[in-house]
Amino acid sequence: MKPARVITLIGKEGRELIRDPITLGLCAVMPLIMLFLFGYAVNLDVENVAMGVYDEDRTPASRDLTERFAATDYFDLRRTFGSLGELEKAMQQGEIRLALIVPRNFHRHLLEGAPAPTQILVDGSYPAIAALAGAYAEAIVSAFPRPRPSAIQPQVRVWYNPSMRSSHYIVPGLFAVILMAFPPLLTALAIVREKETGTISQIFASPATSAEFVAGKLVPYGVVAFFEIVMVVAIGTLWFDVPFRGSVLLFLAAAMIYVLTTVAIGLLVSAVTSTQLSAMLLALVVTLMPSFLFSGFLFPVFTMPLALQIYSQLFPATYFTEISRGIVLKGAGIDSLALPVSLLFLYTLVIFAIATRRLRQKVA
Amino acid sequence: MIDLRRAGRRYGEHWAVRDIDLTIQRGEMFGIVGTDGAGKTTLLQLCAALLDPTEGRCTVLGYDTVRESKAVTSRIGYMSQGFTLYDRLSVAENLRFSAGLRNLSAREFTDRSQRLLDMAGLREFESRLAGKLSGGMRKKLALCLNLIHEPDLLILDEPGLGVDPLSRRELWRMLEAFRERGVTVVVASSYMDEAERCDRVLLLQMGHPIGTDRPEALRLAVAGRVYEIVTNDPTRVAGELSSRYSAQGIQVLPDRVRFQHGSTEAPGPDPRLDSMGARTADATLEDLFVFHSNEHAEPFAAWGELPNVETPGAIEADDVSVTFGGFRAVDHVSLVAEPGTLLALLGPNGAGKTTLIRALCGLQPISSGEARIAGTPVTTAATSVRQRIGYMSQRFSLYPDLTVGENMEFFAAAYGLTGSASESAIFRARALTGLEPVAPGTRVEAMSGATRQRLALACSVLHEPAVLFLDEPTSGVDPLSRFRFWQLIRALASAGMVIVVTTHYLEEARYCDRIGLMDRGRLIALGSLPELRRQTASGDTDSVETVFLNALRRPGVAPS
Numbered sequence: 001m002k003p004a005r006v007i008t009l010i011g012k013e014g015r016e017l018i019r020d021p022i023t024l025g026l027c028a029v030m031p032l033i034m035l036f037l038f039g040y041a042v043n044l045d046v047e048n049v050a051m052g053v054y055d056e057d058r059t060p061a062s063r064d065l066t067e068r069f070a071a072t073d074y075f076d077l078r079r080t081f082g083s084l085g086e087l088e089k090a091m092q093q094g095e096i097r098l099a100l101i102v103p104r105n106f107h108r109h110l111l112e113g114a115p116a117p118t119q120i121l122v123d124g125s126y127p128a129i130a131a132l133a134g135a136y137a138e139a140i141v142s143a144f145p146r147p148r149p150s151a152i153q154p155q156v157r158v159w160y161n162p163s164m165r166s167s168h169y170i171v172p173g174l175f176a177v178i179l180m181a182f183p184p185l186l187t188a189l190a191i192v193r194e195k196e197t198g199t200i201s202q203i204f205a206s207p208a209t210s211a212e213f214v215a216g217k218l219v220p221y222g223v224v225a226f227f228e229i230v231m232v233v234a235i236g237t238l239w240f241d242v243p244f245r246g247s248v249l250l251f252l253a254a255a256m257i258y259v260l261t262t263v264a265i266g267l268l269v270s271a272v273t274s275t276q277l278s279a280m281l282l283a284l285v286v287t288l289m290p291s292f293l294f295s296g297f298l299f300p301v302f303t304m305p306l307a308l309q310i311y312s313q314l315f316p317a318t319y320f321t322e323i324s325r326g327i328v329l330k331g332a333g334i335d336s337l338a339l340p341v342s343l344l345f346l347y348t349l350v351i352f353a354i355a356t357r358r359l360r361q362k363v364a
Numbered sequence: 365m366i367d368l369r370r371a372g373r374r375y376g377e378h379w380a381v382r383d384i385d386l387t388i389q390r391g392e393m394f395g396i397v398g399t400d401g402a403g404k405t406t407l408l409q410l411c412a413a414l415l416d417p418t419e420g421r422c423t424v425l426g427y428d429t430v431r432e433s434k435a436v437t438s439r440i441g442y443m444s445q446g447f448t449l450y451d452r453l454s455v456a457e458n459l460r461f462s463a464g465l466r467n468l469s470a471r472e473f474t475d476r477s478q479r480l481l482d483m484a485g486l487r488e489f490e491s492r493l494a495g496k497l498s499g500g501m502r503k504k505l506a507l508c509l510n511l512i513h514e515p516d517l518l519i520l521d522e523p524g525l526g527v528d529p530l531s532r533r534e535l536w537r538m539l540e541a542f543r544e545r546g547v548t549v550v551v552a553s554s555y556m557d558e559a560e561r562c563d564r565v566l567l568l569q570m571g572h573p574i575g576t577d578r579p580e581a582l583r584l585a586v587a588g589r590v591y592e593i594v595t596n597d598p599t600r601v602a603g604e605l606s607s608r609y610s611a612q613g614i615q616v617l618p619d620r621v622r623f624q625h626g627s628t629e630a631p632g633p634d635p636r637l638d639s640m641g642a643r644t645a646d647a648t649l650e651d652l653f654v655f656h657s658n659e660h661a662e663p664f665a666a667w668g669e670l671p672n673v674e675t676p677g678a679i680e681a682d683d684v685s686v687t688f689g690g691f692r693a694v695d696h697v698s699l700v701a702e703p704g705t706l707l708a709l710l711g712p713n714g715a716g717k718t719t720l721i722r723a724l725c726g727l728q729p730i731s732s733g734e735a736r737i738a739g740t741p742v743t744t745a746a747t748s749v750r751q752r753i754g755y756m757s758q759r760f761s762l763y764p765d766l767t768v769g770e771n772m773e774f775f776a777a778a779y780g781l782t783g784s785a786s787e788s789a790i791f792r793a794r795a796l797t798g799l800e801p802v803a804p805g806t807r808v809e810a811m812s813g814a815t816r817q818r819l820a821l822a823c824s825v826l827h828e829p830a831v832l833f834l835d836e837p838t839s840g841v842d843p844l845s846r847f848r849f850w851q852l853i854r855a856l857a858s859a860g861m862v863i864v865v866t867t868h869y870l871e872e873a874r875y876c877d878r879i880g881l882m883d884r885g886r887l888i889a890l891g892s893l894p895e896l897r898r899q900t901a902s903g904d905t906d907s908v909e910t911v912f913l914n915a916l917r918r919p920g921v922a923p924s
Binding site: 002004005007008009011012015016019020197198199201202203204205206207208209 | 409412413414434437438440442443444445446447448449450452453457460461462464465466467493509510
């Protein structure tokens, strides 16, 4: 590798990129679009769940319980029912998603210290919301003051994301997915375009080696990708109010490695394709789709079947999701993230070696 | 300089080139000549150490191309086909990039780049982006990029392809200047006139060498075996000739029939030929390919009945202009072509040929002026006009994954032919284009360029159009198939069709009755070849290219 030649190649690539305002603009705008789209759209939070009440007791205690529901943001008290039949009908029609039923003698049982059963009915057709709303409702009921508290009172506390806001969970995961979406595509297109115009054969017919050629692509697109991640992290944490608990420096260092991984995947894609269209499709299939499904960005990996869990380890986005959530949400240090970081590093080296070999000297 | 020993290269099961023994001396201008797909590019890439030979050995400048490929590539210049520049870099930046790859010092770079830019006439365009240069300028710049390190060996793949005639001449002037300085030049070409400029040529046919020698010596080998009959009814004469005489190839030109003698023994006086008024003609390198072909000219009568053009109509363009934004792709063009004529539109890439054809078909909105087919304006009655037009586009727009039969059925349906009408149209078109031996179940991707060409033509005449447009119909086709194609086109014209052909192979225009020369959107001359020669004060035997260059030099036509 001759540094002068690599600099020549980087200079050429940089100039081409700067003179292509559309591509450059897309580099900046696409990640932001994706950030806002997913930051807002993927919302698993429970808010304003329509609820109804059937109060058979009609005592101050039962009214107090009902008010405690209505006072939260989680529930929106739509109706009180006169009969169980009416309530069932409203639930079936989707008018309410959750119902509180306070039986007769609720107040008396409380005073006597006897068990005071209440019933909560949840519409299970949206499982994610049903589970959360049910849990909230249960929490309200169990927090209801009673003269003689029961012996064991569980105190559940949620760590790292105490308010359980999904944006805190989604946004750090998005960093990994966004970086997997655009830099590989950009890199792959830049190389395959040279294949299409034939300029690549001009380079291979010169003293330049394929390692130099690869380095000449890697550096400019690595820089672009690094800017992308800095931008996405800055806007993501500020706009969505995601607390950044860990070290920014550590995060940037890990991001640097991840950026190289993504660009290397782009190289690999370009090494096996010969048209921009096929490069684009292949990049989509090997980067974006698996990183959505298997990185743990939306669906936790540990609940998947074992075979898929192992499979998910093949995708570098899995490691970076872990690193990103670790640093951003948990404030984790290098000691607890050493394994995913070094695996990511190893991953990058292997892909590079394969890509450079595939893109070697000879045209065919 | 170059030494190939039984070199061959295989892709999968297919040998792109095989059994090449070749020694090229220092200072030679060496041509590798053949049609598209003959293996020229593969052979050049073997010499440029870009490809490893599957068998045999390649030694270039004393280095083995497999083990010492970098030693080879750092000492040679290799210009690949097409326009391999970085469009978003300026002329100077492209040059600097090429110099940077080869570690030139700043002083060497300044000296040489200025000299090269002067030589190529690009000095004043130094800061222009390469993407904004004309085709000819781009090609000259690509050449400069490969000369910046002053290589001893220059390998060029089809330098003249798609370049305007003026730039092509300048390009060759540059090559000759470098050859005089001792640079060895190896050039691949499908233009026979380029081959004639070389010291020695290798003729390549389907990957096999069919001769390596000086062009004169190669032509001498077939001297006296090429004949021509001057006539004003060449179609009839060609028909007679093919029924009475076994010729290897027959070319039907507007004023004569030219043919290659079938037998291999030395030709003697032949009373049959004399009785038809045949006399020997000058042999060309193209004739050699015909003699080496293992096929024969098909008897003329073998073709089925000609299409029945119900209402023949002329095509007229009246002051037609087409503008894209501020750019005028077709600039005030007027022409008329009567039924039964073959009209050729000639010009380099970007001259506006395809845009003009698309405008005449009603596929491209006309900015000003009017185009009519049989008196009907194409713009007002586009659908009814399209029913009377056949269009065969560049690259033969067929569906490669479909079979011959499926392609024809599709195009028949597209022209509104159904049931028995479709069946009989397909039957007639297959017979006409000689596609009967090709099984209808053959997939298009498995067919040769020549067969695809005939299928594309068959698909475009299914509905028996009055006007047939052919856009670059003969690229990638061997000489014998080309002859046959032109005979067929001539026959279609005799059935009353108007046929408009575009081509950037200028010499192909000799087959046409009338020739329109196009340059940057304008029609700069129109007439038969003899008329054009007179109009441009050219000699009686001057090539189409010379006529074109003379036409460009006329007052009012000169580059603005």
